[in-house]
Amino acid sequence: MARIRLEDIAAHSGVSIATVSRVLNKPEMVSLNTRNQVLHSIDTLGHPHPNRFNESSRPRMGIIVAQLTNPIFAHFASSFASIASAHGLIPHITCEYPGSGHEAALVESMAHPPYQGVVFVSGHHSDSTSELQIYKKLQQRRFPFVVVNGPLKGVPSFTTDDKAGINLAITHLAQLGHKRIGLINGDEKYYPAAIKKREFLSACSKYKMKEYQVFSTLYSAEAGGQAALEAVKQGMTGLIFASDLMAVGALSSLRDAGFNIPEDVSIIGYDGWDITSELNPPLTTIQQSVDSICEQAFKTLVSLINGDTLLTHSLMFSPLLVTRSSTGVAPQRL
């Protein structure tokens, strides 16, 4: 194979030889778009100077998610990774587990070149009791980052409109004649859970529900399943869950206890996993617009990386109600 020269890369990517050289040696001096063009040409043609180009300095993007066992976080991670890759950034994903140190240690592992920027998905920023020191440090150092599903002062945030989501769910149950409904929620120290609770109470009052109650528990299938049994025992006929994971636990615990879904009780999940259409019964759910959130969060992150002036903004993304057979007409009661 012929040796690839800087000239070949320059011609292929339409930039000067000096620019190619800078991308190879001082990538931080070249704008992200130009760098991507040049790296794309290198991927296509091969490396010039095989012994000098250091792949380990190829620009990266850090993706910090709350966890990976819940498919919604795998979806966010995968969507960001895919978009970042298409723009020539190597995606590195991490999340917090016991022993890995605090979020600070995770962040520090990604908050320096060749990482160009970091996105947080449901990080500590979404916990109202959490210390925000690590984020403040990033802001002071002007390291580019954005946050998803939870606000953070002075930082662009991209969040599912949970107020709209809860309203969609309650309107759906009201139209089916439900008068006694429950919200199986996560810990309200998390902003999304707090918003869901507030909106649930306000909308239930607006719809003149006869009974309504919030059950605060853990974001797990087991906790969701147990809370569902408790809610049904108290006479609820329609249940909204703060996550599909919790709703999956309820499908299982209610079935084991002899309840029919939706004849005895209607179930609505939250997040919109792909697989919810194949559950037994197929799950009605509030679907987050994961790919749109990731695309717009990434665009903003790139603007920050390129040093563009940017009006700090927080965007809200409307979720969708996907109706399936886990919800039905309310059972007749005395």
Place this chain on the structure above:
Amino acid sequence: MARIRLEDIAAHSGVSIATVSRVLNKPEMVSLNTRNQVLHSIDTLGHPHPNRFNESSRPRMGIIVAQLTNPIFAHFASSFASIASAHGLIPHITCEYPGSGHEAALVESMAHPPYQGVVFVSGHHSDSTSELQIYKKLQQRRFPFVVVNGPLKGVPSFTTDDKAGINLAITHLAQLGHKRIGLINGDEKYYPAAIKKREFLSACSKYKMKEYQVFSTLYSAEAGGQAALEAVKQGMTGLIFASDLMAVGALSSLRDAGFNIPEDVSIIGYDGWDITSELNPPLTTIQQSVDSICEQAFKTLVSLINGDTLLTHSLMFSPLLVTRSSTGVAPQRL
């Protein structure tokens, strides 16, 4: 809060002050176990010399998975990340998407300190047509790594025993009276798919199946669903899928075409996602021992990192047959 001194960390972790200092300044000179003890004490007590300890040099582990949209890979990534974290290594996960450069670029982004080692899950090593240059380079540089689900000469590998898995599936179908069965397989350039095909053909002959056929297609729900329709049209009554993802596509395509599962056709998945118990109908599947694979692969990686002499070995892990209601007695035929 009182200032934390090196002495406090040393006393807490039971090592000398000099060792604490080395962990902070030259971590590569300290064995992984000792480093973890000291880092654990730092997590508990707080940082000494807040301005000198560089979190960005905390040891890391690289996890390279084939993709993240299939829950089996999210499970592997999450299990490795959890184990690595418990041992004081920050887990960084990456996977290949269009644009991120070749696997080589991903590997180079993790094949140097502070990364201590890398695990590959279904990487290019599991593709028999793939170039192995990147792995050879790692071996030459003596950078510690192990591979999962696919062999690699001279490298410790940890792999589900797919021969045993296919046998479990076929024995189950044979016991239910099925005589016409199909394997909906992935591309046989991948070692696991090649093993599945070979074992399927050999076991079908042993069990004197009247008809048996392998349908090679893509590892996706859509491809699985389409191949399932084709197989049923050809008279197959029992179908084994190379992944749960493909089986999920079949549940949906067969139902839409008016077939009942398992009355008309029995379905067996492969991988053993948690959620398979909640599908409609609950899916019989061959479950990989993900957590065992990850634990033993990690232990071996740590031995490599610590420079222990190690007999190169390849371990096989027996999968489990989990029977649920997607499989049943073969329908009567002329």
